[in-house]
Structure formats: C-alpha cells, structure tokens
Amino acid sequence: MIPTPGAAPAPARAGVSVSVVVVSHGRPQALCRCLTGLARQIHDPYEIIVVADTPGRAALARLPFAAGLHVTGFDEANISRARNLGITAAAGDIVAFIDDDAVPEPAWLHHLAAAFSDSAVAAAGGYVRGRNGISFQSRARSVDHCGRTAPIRLRGPHPVALTPTRERAIKLEGTNMAFRRTVIAGLGGFDPRYRFFLDETDLNLRMGRRGLVSAIVPLAQVHHGFAASRLRRADRVPRDLHEIGASWAVFLSAHAPDRLDAAWRRVQAGERARAIRHLIAGGIEPADMRRLLASLEAGFAEGLTRRAQPLVSLPPPARDFSRFVPLSGPGDRFLAGPSWRLGALRAKARALAEGGTNVTLLSLSPSAFFHRMEWRDTHWEQRGGLFGKSDRSQPLLAFWRPSRRIEAERERITAARSAAELCLESAGPD
Structure with a gap:
C-alpha cells in the first residue's frame, strides 16, 4: 500500500533504504538550498550522496548537517558520469535522483519509496511543480x-504502475525519479x-525495451x-545549444536510426520556434538567435x-549505508495569518522548524494577487491574496472568508506534504 490523505504518519518501512543522489556543477547556492529540503524528509532510512564540483563541495561546509552527507568530487560537466558515480556509491535498496535546483516536498521520499512495495515496480517518478510552486511543470507522460x-x-492522487508498450516508454523526470539499485x-x-x-529519457527507453514497470506517484x-547554469540563464533563455544538439544526435542514432533525418528536422523546427519566442519577448537579439541555432547544428x-x-553493470557499493538523521520528525504544523503579521509568523515558523517540525506558513493579503509557494530553507511559505488564485484552474477572482480560505489551502497541500496511504493501481500508457 502507498501512503493516504488523513491517515496517521506511517512507520518507517523496514529494509526500504533509499540513497538520494544530487549532482551539482556550477550552482553551489542552489545545491545548498536543495539539501536543506532533503534534510527534512519524512522517510527513514535514507542517505544523501552529493556528486559536486569544487565550488559545490566548498559550499557544503557551511551547512550544519554537512557531516551527514556522503560527498564525491567531480568537476567534469557530464551529468551521466556524475550520476553513475552516485549510483556506484549508493548503498540503499532504492536510488533516487533530484536536481540541485529543485527542492522536495517533506513526504517526497516517503511516497516514492512506497511504490516499491510492489515487487514488479522497477522505477518510480513523481510530479514536478514549477517556479511559482503551485503550477505543475510536468506530470505523467510517455515517450516514443x-x-x-x-x-x-x-485520475486523482493514486499512484499507478505502468507497463511500457513497444512504441512508448514511461517518461520519468530526471529531477524526480527513483530506481531499484539492482535494476539501474x-x-x-x-x-x-x-x-x-536526454540522459534519463535514454534510460527510460532502455527500460521500456525490457518491459520494466514504472510507477507514477502524483504525491511524490x-x-x-x-x-541559472553555464547552458541557460535564470529566465530559461539558453546560452548555448551545443550539448542539446549533441544529445539529440546520440539519442536519435540509438533509438530511431531509420527516422533520424525527419526527427532531427522536427527538433530543429522546435528549437527555432523557441528561439523566436525568446526573440519576440526581448530575451535575445537576432545575432543571438543565429548563434544559438548554429551551436545546435554544430x-x-x-x-x-x-x-x-x-x-x-555498475559494481556493488564499496561502502556501508550511511543513514542521514533528518532535521524534522513526521509531525507538521500549518501557520496562517494576514500579510501584516508575516514577520511574526516567520519567526514562529523558524522556531518550530529548529525544534524539528515541518512547517507551512500561509500569508494572505487583502487582494486578488496570485499565490506563490517557496522553500525558505527552514519552512514552506505561501503568499497571495485572500481573493486570488492558488491553483491556476480557479477563477480569476473569488470571494472567500479568511477562515474558509485558510482551510481550503491547508487541504490542497496536505496530501503531498504528509505521509498517508493510497493503493497502487496498474495500467498501461495511453
């Protein structure tokens, strides 16, 4: 069974040990932010393996829990080699991956690990929220x-075990995926x-050829x-498309050699359209567009x-599992109040977090401002108008009583932020 809204926190699953691998290159601040979220996971036991360049390793020294991390140095700009180093070091039954510019929900590992209670599941992946912390960047997808x-x-929050077809594999996102160590x-x-x-997409297709089952876990x-990185700016405008072009060449040669030319033309058209959108938005100049498309071709x-x-096959780990002691227990608190009390609410949230509690803070202004959710290193913080949208499917303006709005927002986030039990279902991709 997989964790259910409203149920008491589930006990640790004996033997389901998880190694979380974080690869980082050129983003030491983002890495530290990611790790502050990983340090407050509900699941037990788990270990944290960091594969980072020299600046990233230096930044880790500032973290109060640095001694609990397993750190491997790697300065080459190659995410696949770095991830393989992480797998080699992983001593858990399950190996999970998250990008250094992401932050997990407190129950992320709990929900992902629960999917592996079904012995048929070889891999699992969850949903990814975007910049505003509310809209989804990616959900369940297949790939050809x-x-x-x-x-x-x-339908709904239930996790689903999916069997690939000859034509389509199950697409897991690199920033939110996990595998049985023996499988990967x-x-x-x-x-x-x-x-x-495309490193994880290639792996998804290799798994698909073997008929391996992947679970999609909406609450993870x-x-x-x-x-920002050396390849893109913080506003997602690319700095260079060389590695994207190179990865497409490798991918199409491996998986669609008989359709390579047509598929490459489609990729070129898509990248040209993306560059034009950035050009219209003022993010790049015409000369930048020509340079980017030339780097794609090269x-x-x-x-x-x-x-x-x-x-x-990668070798078995040459080290023992190193259980990370999380900074938070399974309990959680939801604080809410008007925007003019935000300073006092933040102080209370930080105090509770330092005491080992996972905290969510909701600050409401007397407006129709859209809501945003962000991780603030000790707690989750949602800010927006009493009458504004949180879920983007809501009407542009809705009238709420403060008490009802607070309860609605608490209900919206509870399932993904706490440990609850849901049944695993089975299906095939559409």
Missing part, C-alpha cells in the same frame, strides 16, 4: 523512440555520451526552479561522432 512525449491521464546498476546506469539532456512532488554534427560503448 523519437523523443516525443504525450500525457498519460491519471544492471542496466549500466546512464550513457556518458549524454553530457546534458518536487519544486523545480530552473536555476552540436548535432559532433554528437554523431560519439561512438556507443557497451554499458556494463
């Missing part, structure tokens, strides 16, 4: 051999030819902010020269 994705329609190590981990982009949620040509090497 040309890299085209399609939504999978799931046996597959040889990630293909190091994917230095950035992370917040993904798209932090990357594709270079990617065609990256020859495939056999992916051999």
